[in-house]
Amino acid sequence: METTSDRLLWMYRTMVEIREYEETMAKVYLEGKLPPKIQKGLAFDIGAGPVPGEMHLAAGQEPVAVGVCAHLRDEDSVVGAHRPHHFAIAKGVPLNEMTAEMFGKVTGLGRGKGGHMHLFDPAHKFSCSGIVGAGAPQACGAALAAKKLGKDWVAIAFFGEGAANQGAFHEALNLAALWKLPVVFVCEDNKYGISVEKGDSTAIASNADRAAGYGMPGVLVERNDALAVFEAAGVAIDRARRGEGPTLIEVKTDRYYGHFQGDPETYRPKGEVKALREHDPIPALGAVLREQGLLDDARDAELREAIRSKVQAAFDFARHSPYPDVAEAHQHVFVD
Amino acid sequence: MTTQQKTRTLTMAQAISEAIGQEMERDERVFVMGEDVGKYGGIFSATTGLYERFGKERIMDTPISETAFMGAAIGAAAEGLRPIAELMFVDFFGVCFDQIYNHLAKNTYMAGGNLTLPAVVMTGIGGGYNDAAQHSQCLYASFAHMPGMKVVVPSNAYDAKGLMIQAIRDDNPVVYCYHKGIMGLSWMSYFEGSTNEVPEEAYAIPFGKARVVREGTDVTIVTLSQMVQKAVLAADTLAEEGISAEIIDLRTIVPLDTETVLASVAKTGRLLVADEDYLHFGLSGEIAALVAEHLDSVRLKAPVRRLAVDAVPIPFSRPLEQHVIPQVDGIVAAVKAQLATPIGL
Numbered sequence: 152m153e154t155t156s157d158r159l160l161w162m163y164r165t166m167v168e169i170r171e172y173e174e175t176m177a178k179v180y181l182e183g184k185l186p187p188k189i190q191k192g193l194a195f196d197i198g199a200g201p202v203p204g205e206m207h208l209a210a211g212q213e214p215v216a217v218g219v220c221a222h223l224r225d226e227d228s229v230v231g232a233h234r235p236h237h238f239a240i241a242k243g244v245p246l247n248e249m250t251a252e253m254f255g256k257v258t259g260l261g262r263g264k265g266g267h268m269h270l271f272d273p274a275h276k277f278s279c280s281g282i283v284g285a286g287a288p289q290a291c292g293a294a295l296a297a298k299k300l301g302k303d304w305v306a307i308a309f310f311g312e313g314a315a316n317q318g319a320f321h322e323a324l325n326l327a328a329l330w331k332l333p334v335v336f337v338c339e340d341n342k343y344g345i346s347v348e349k350g351d352s353t354a355i356a357s358n359a360d361r362a363a364g365y366g367m368p369g370v371l372v373e374r375n376d377a378l379a380v381f382e383a384a385g386v387a388i389d390r391a392r393r394g395e396g397p398t399l400i401e402v403k404t405d406r407y408y409g410h411f412q413g414d415p416e417t418y419r420p421k422g423e424v425k426a427l428r429e430h431d432p433i434p435a436l437g438a439v440l441r442e443q444g445l446l447d448d449a450r451d452a453e454l455r456e457a458i459r460s461k462v463q464a465a466f467d468f469a470r471h472s473p474y475p476d477v478a479e480a481h482q483h484v485f486v487d
Numbered sequence: 488m489t490t491q492q493k494t495r496t497l498t499m500a501q502a503i504s505e506a507i508g509q510e511m512e513r514d515e516r517v518f519v520m521g522e523d524v525g526k527y528g529g530i531f532s533a534t535t536g537l538y539e540r541f542g543k544e545r546i547m548d549t550p551i552s553e554t555a556f557m558g559a560a561i562g563a564a565a566e567g568l569r570p571i572a573e574l575m576f577v578d579f580f581g582v583c584f585d586q587i588y589n590h591l592a593k594n595t596y597m598a599g600g601n602l603t604l605p606a607v608v609m610t611g612i613g614g615g616y617n618d619a620a621q622h623s624q625c626l627y628a629s630f631a632h633m634p635g636m637k638v639v640v641p642s643n644a645y646d647a648k649g650l651m652i653q654a655i656r657d658d659n660p661v662v663y664c665y666h667k668g669i670m671g672l673s674w675m676s677y678f679e680g681s682t683n684e685v686p687e688e689a690y691a692i693p694f695g696k697a698r699v700v701r702e703g704t705d706v707t708i709v710t711l712s713q714m715v716q717k718a719v720l721a722a723d724t725l726a727e728e729g730i731s732a733e734i735i736d737l738r739t740i741v742p743l744d745t746e747t748v749l750a751s752v753a754k755t756g757r758l759l760v761a762d763e764d765y766l767h768f769g770l771s772g773e774i775a776a777l778v779a780e781h782l783d784s785v786r787l788k789a790p791v792r793r794l795a796v797d798a799v800p801i802p803f804s805r806p807l808e809q810h811v812i813p814q815v816d817g818i819v820a821a822v823k824a825q826l827a828t829p830i831g832l
Contacts, residue, residue: 345530
């Protein structure tokens with residue numbers, strides 16, 4: 152990604168890929184989970200079907216992932232949270248192995264042992280956690296390692312606005328500023344911590360304001376817009392790479408699905424998602440690309456078709472992969 | 488003269504929220520704090536309907552700040568209030584365990600008994616629905632291992648209500664663990680034996696009184712929580728083959744009803760512990776040790792057996808998870824193996 156045009160196109164393509172992935176997962180996830188083939192009386196069975204367990208989808212939040220990751224190199228680390236697919240895809244985690252992990256298959260990133268909230272891909276320097284706020288200190292560790300090793304690598308911690316009320320977040324910010332670590336904290340404000348609105352969980356409107364208390368720059372990106380994120384992240388990542396320390400960025404973004412698939416969303420005003428979707432960030436970036444002559448209908452159709460095939464191939468790979476042998480349950484607690 | 492009690496069939500989740508609601512009506516010092524306990528009604532429906540009845544001053548949604556609200560429960564309890572703090576998944580205790588085990592559990596002792604902390608920590612436990620290593624553990628034995636907390640682990644709606652009322656009225660810290668797979672949720676398969684008849688009025692079930700779920704003569708299955716429901720199904724299968732299993736539901740593990748366990752094992756001569764917590768250094772070892780310490784009065788016909796989660800994190804993949812968490816078939820097989828293995832010399 153040498154030129155800005157390359158990066159813009161990459162961001163667009165990657166947003167389309169994330170959206171295609173999440174929408175495909177939303178459908179596949181429901182397979183086997185609805186009546187009549189589940190326990191009588193249930194509306195939904197979270198443990199049934201080819202992709203069992205919880206599922207947190209990131210459709211609508213693509214700008215955060217691509218706007219930041221467009222600046223990253225292979226050696227840079229990313230630590231995501233419980234809603235991790237968009238970050239993983241933007242960091243280059245291979246779709247086949249990632250999808251197989253969510254199916255619990257032996258070909259998955261963690262041989263089926265982790266599942267969708269626990270994706271580990273050391274080759275692409277990506278990890279995530281199902282515990283809210285847990286990633287921020289770990290990103291500090293990756294940044295500390297870069298510093299000790301004398302590299303100009305950076306580390307990114309992605310988390311939701313709910314995580315900014317965890318002690319781990321505040322401790323990590325202080326540590327990062329104190330040790331001048333090359334880390335960027337990126338807070339996705341999608342308005343809700345499960346059902347609780349930000350205003351009911353957080354004493355101030357913008358988490359970016361909290362940065363001042365730790366002696367680092369705080370930046371608020373007020374629009375769910377890939378270019379706006381790209382711009383803010385570029386400044387922060389360059390600063391970190393130059394050894395000038397951490398930055399906290401908060402992005403106001405939009406969660407199109409529930410907290411998890413199957414969330415009744417009774418806490419959400421009717422029509423909210425529909426209204427959000429009218430300002431979808433993907434066509435917005437597409438329009439910019441078209442203005443610059445980087446995209447037209449034919450090229451758009453072509454790239455969307457290629458992405459559809461790629462995503463489909465990943466789900467096929469996962470579906471047709473075998474489950475691990477049960478003996479594997481007892482392996483990998485320790486390395487040999 | 489006894490009056491006829493009015494009962495209805497309730498899920499465990501309904502029984503818990505009813506218990507909390509009745510205690511909140513009775514005692515204005517009782518209130519609830521936790522993530523999504525308000526409008527959402529609790530992720531596992533343990534507080535459904537309470538926000539509408541009692542409002543946001545008494546059913547308090549918290550930030551995702553477990554250390555803050557767990558510590559706040561301690562502070563409020565010390566002032567005489569009776570908080571119920573919901574830790575959404577027990578696995579999240581890692582975030583706030585200092586408040587729980589270094590303070591909630593110890594302050595009364597360090598104050599020489601001069602401090603009362605009547606707080607309930609209510610939490611979702613258990614796996615079986617592919618929620619992987621950070622959202623599927625039981626961990627009740629970890630609380631029981633450390634002194635200063637009573638630990639309640641109900642297996643059905645009737646017990647869940649009576650034990651919750653007792654927990655709220657108790658003047659000590661109580662950790663109340665409900666297994667997600669017996670709550671009777673509309674979005675997770677569950678064992679129907681956990682949904683049962685529950686009286687409308689408030690009643691308390693004393694702690695430390697195990698329940699003999701089913702009498703038997705060949706083997707004693709000591710168990711708790713969702714595993715009680717699995718043991719009942721296993722006992723049905725065993726009965727078809729002429730094997731008579733006695734099932735003991737511990738209901739609380741602190742205090743532990745040692746008397747009921749020992750009396751049953753003395754009668755049957757065989758002990759199987761069926762547990763969904765980790766095998767090592769846990770509940771099943773504790774029960775086995777209890778029996779070993781009483782071999783002067785208990786005569787065993789077969790070595791003790793333990794079924795629990797081997798020393799691995801709960802794997803995500805369905806076949807692996809089903810393999811590491813004891814299932815009905817595993818209980819049946821363990822009992823048969825036990826009957827075929829007499830004590831050697």
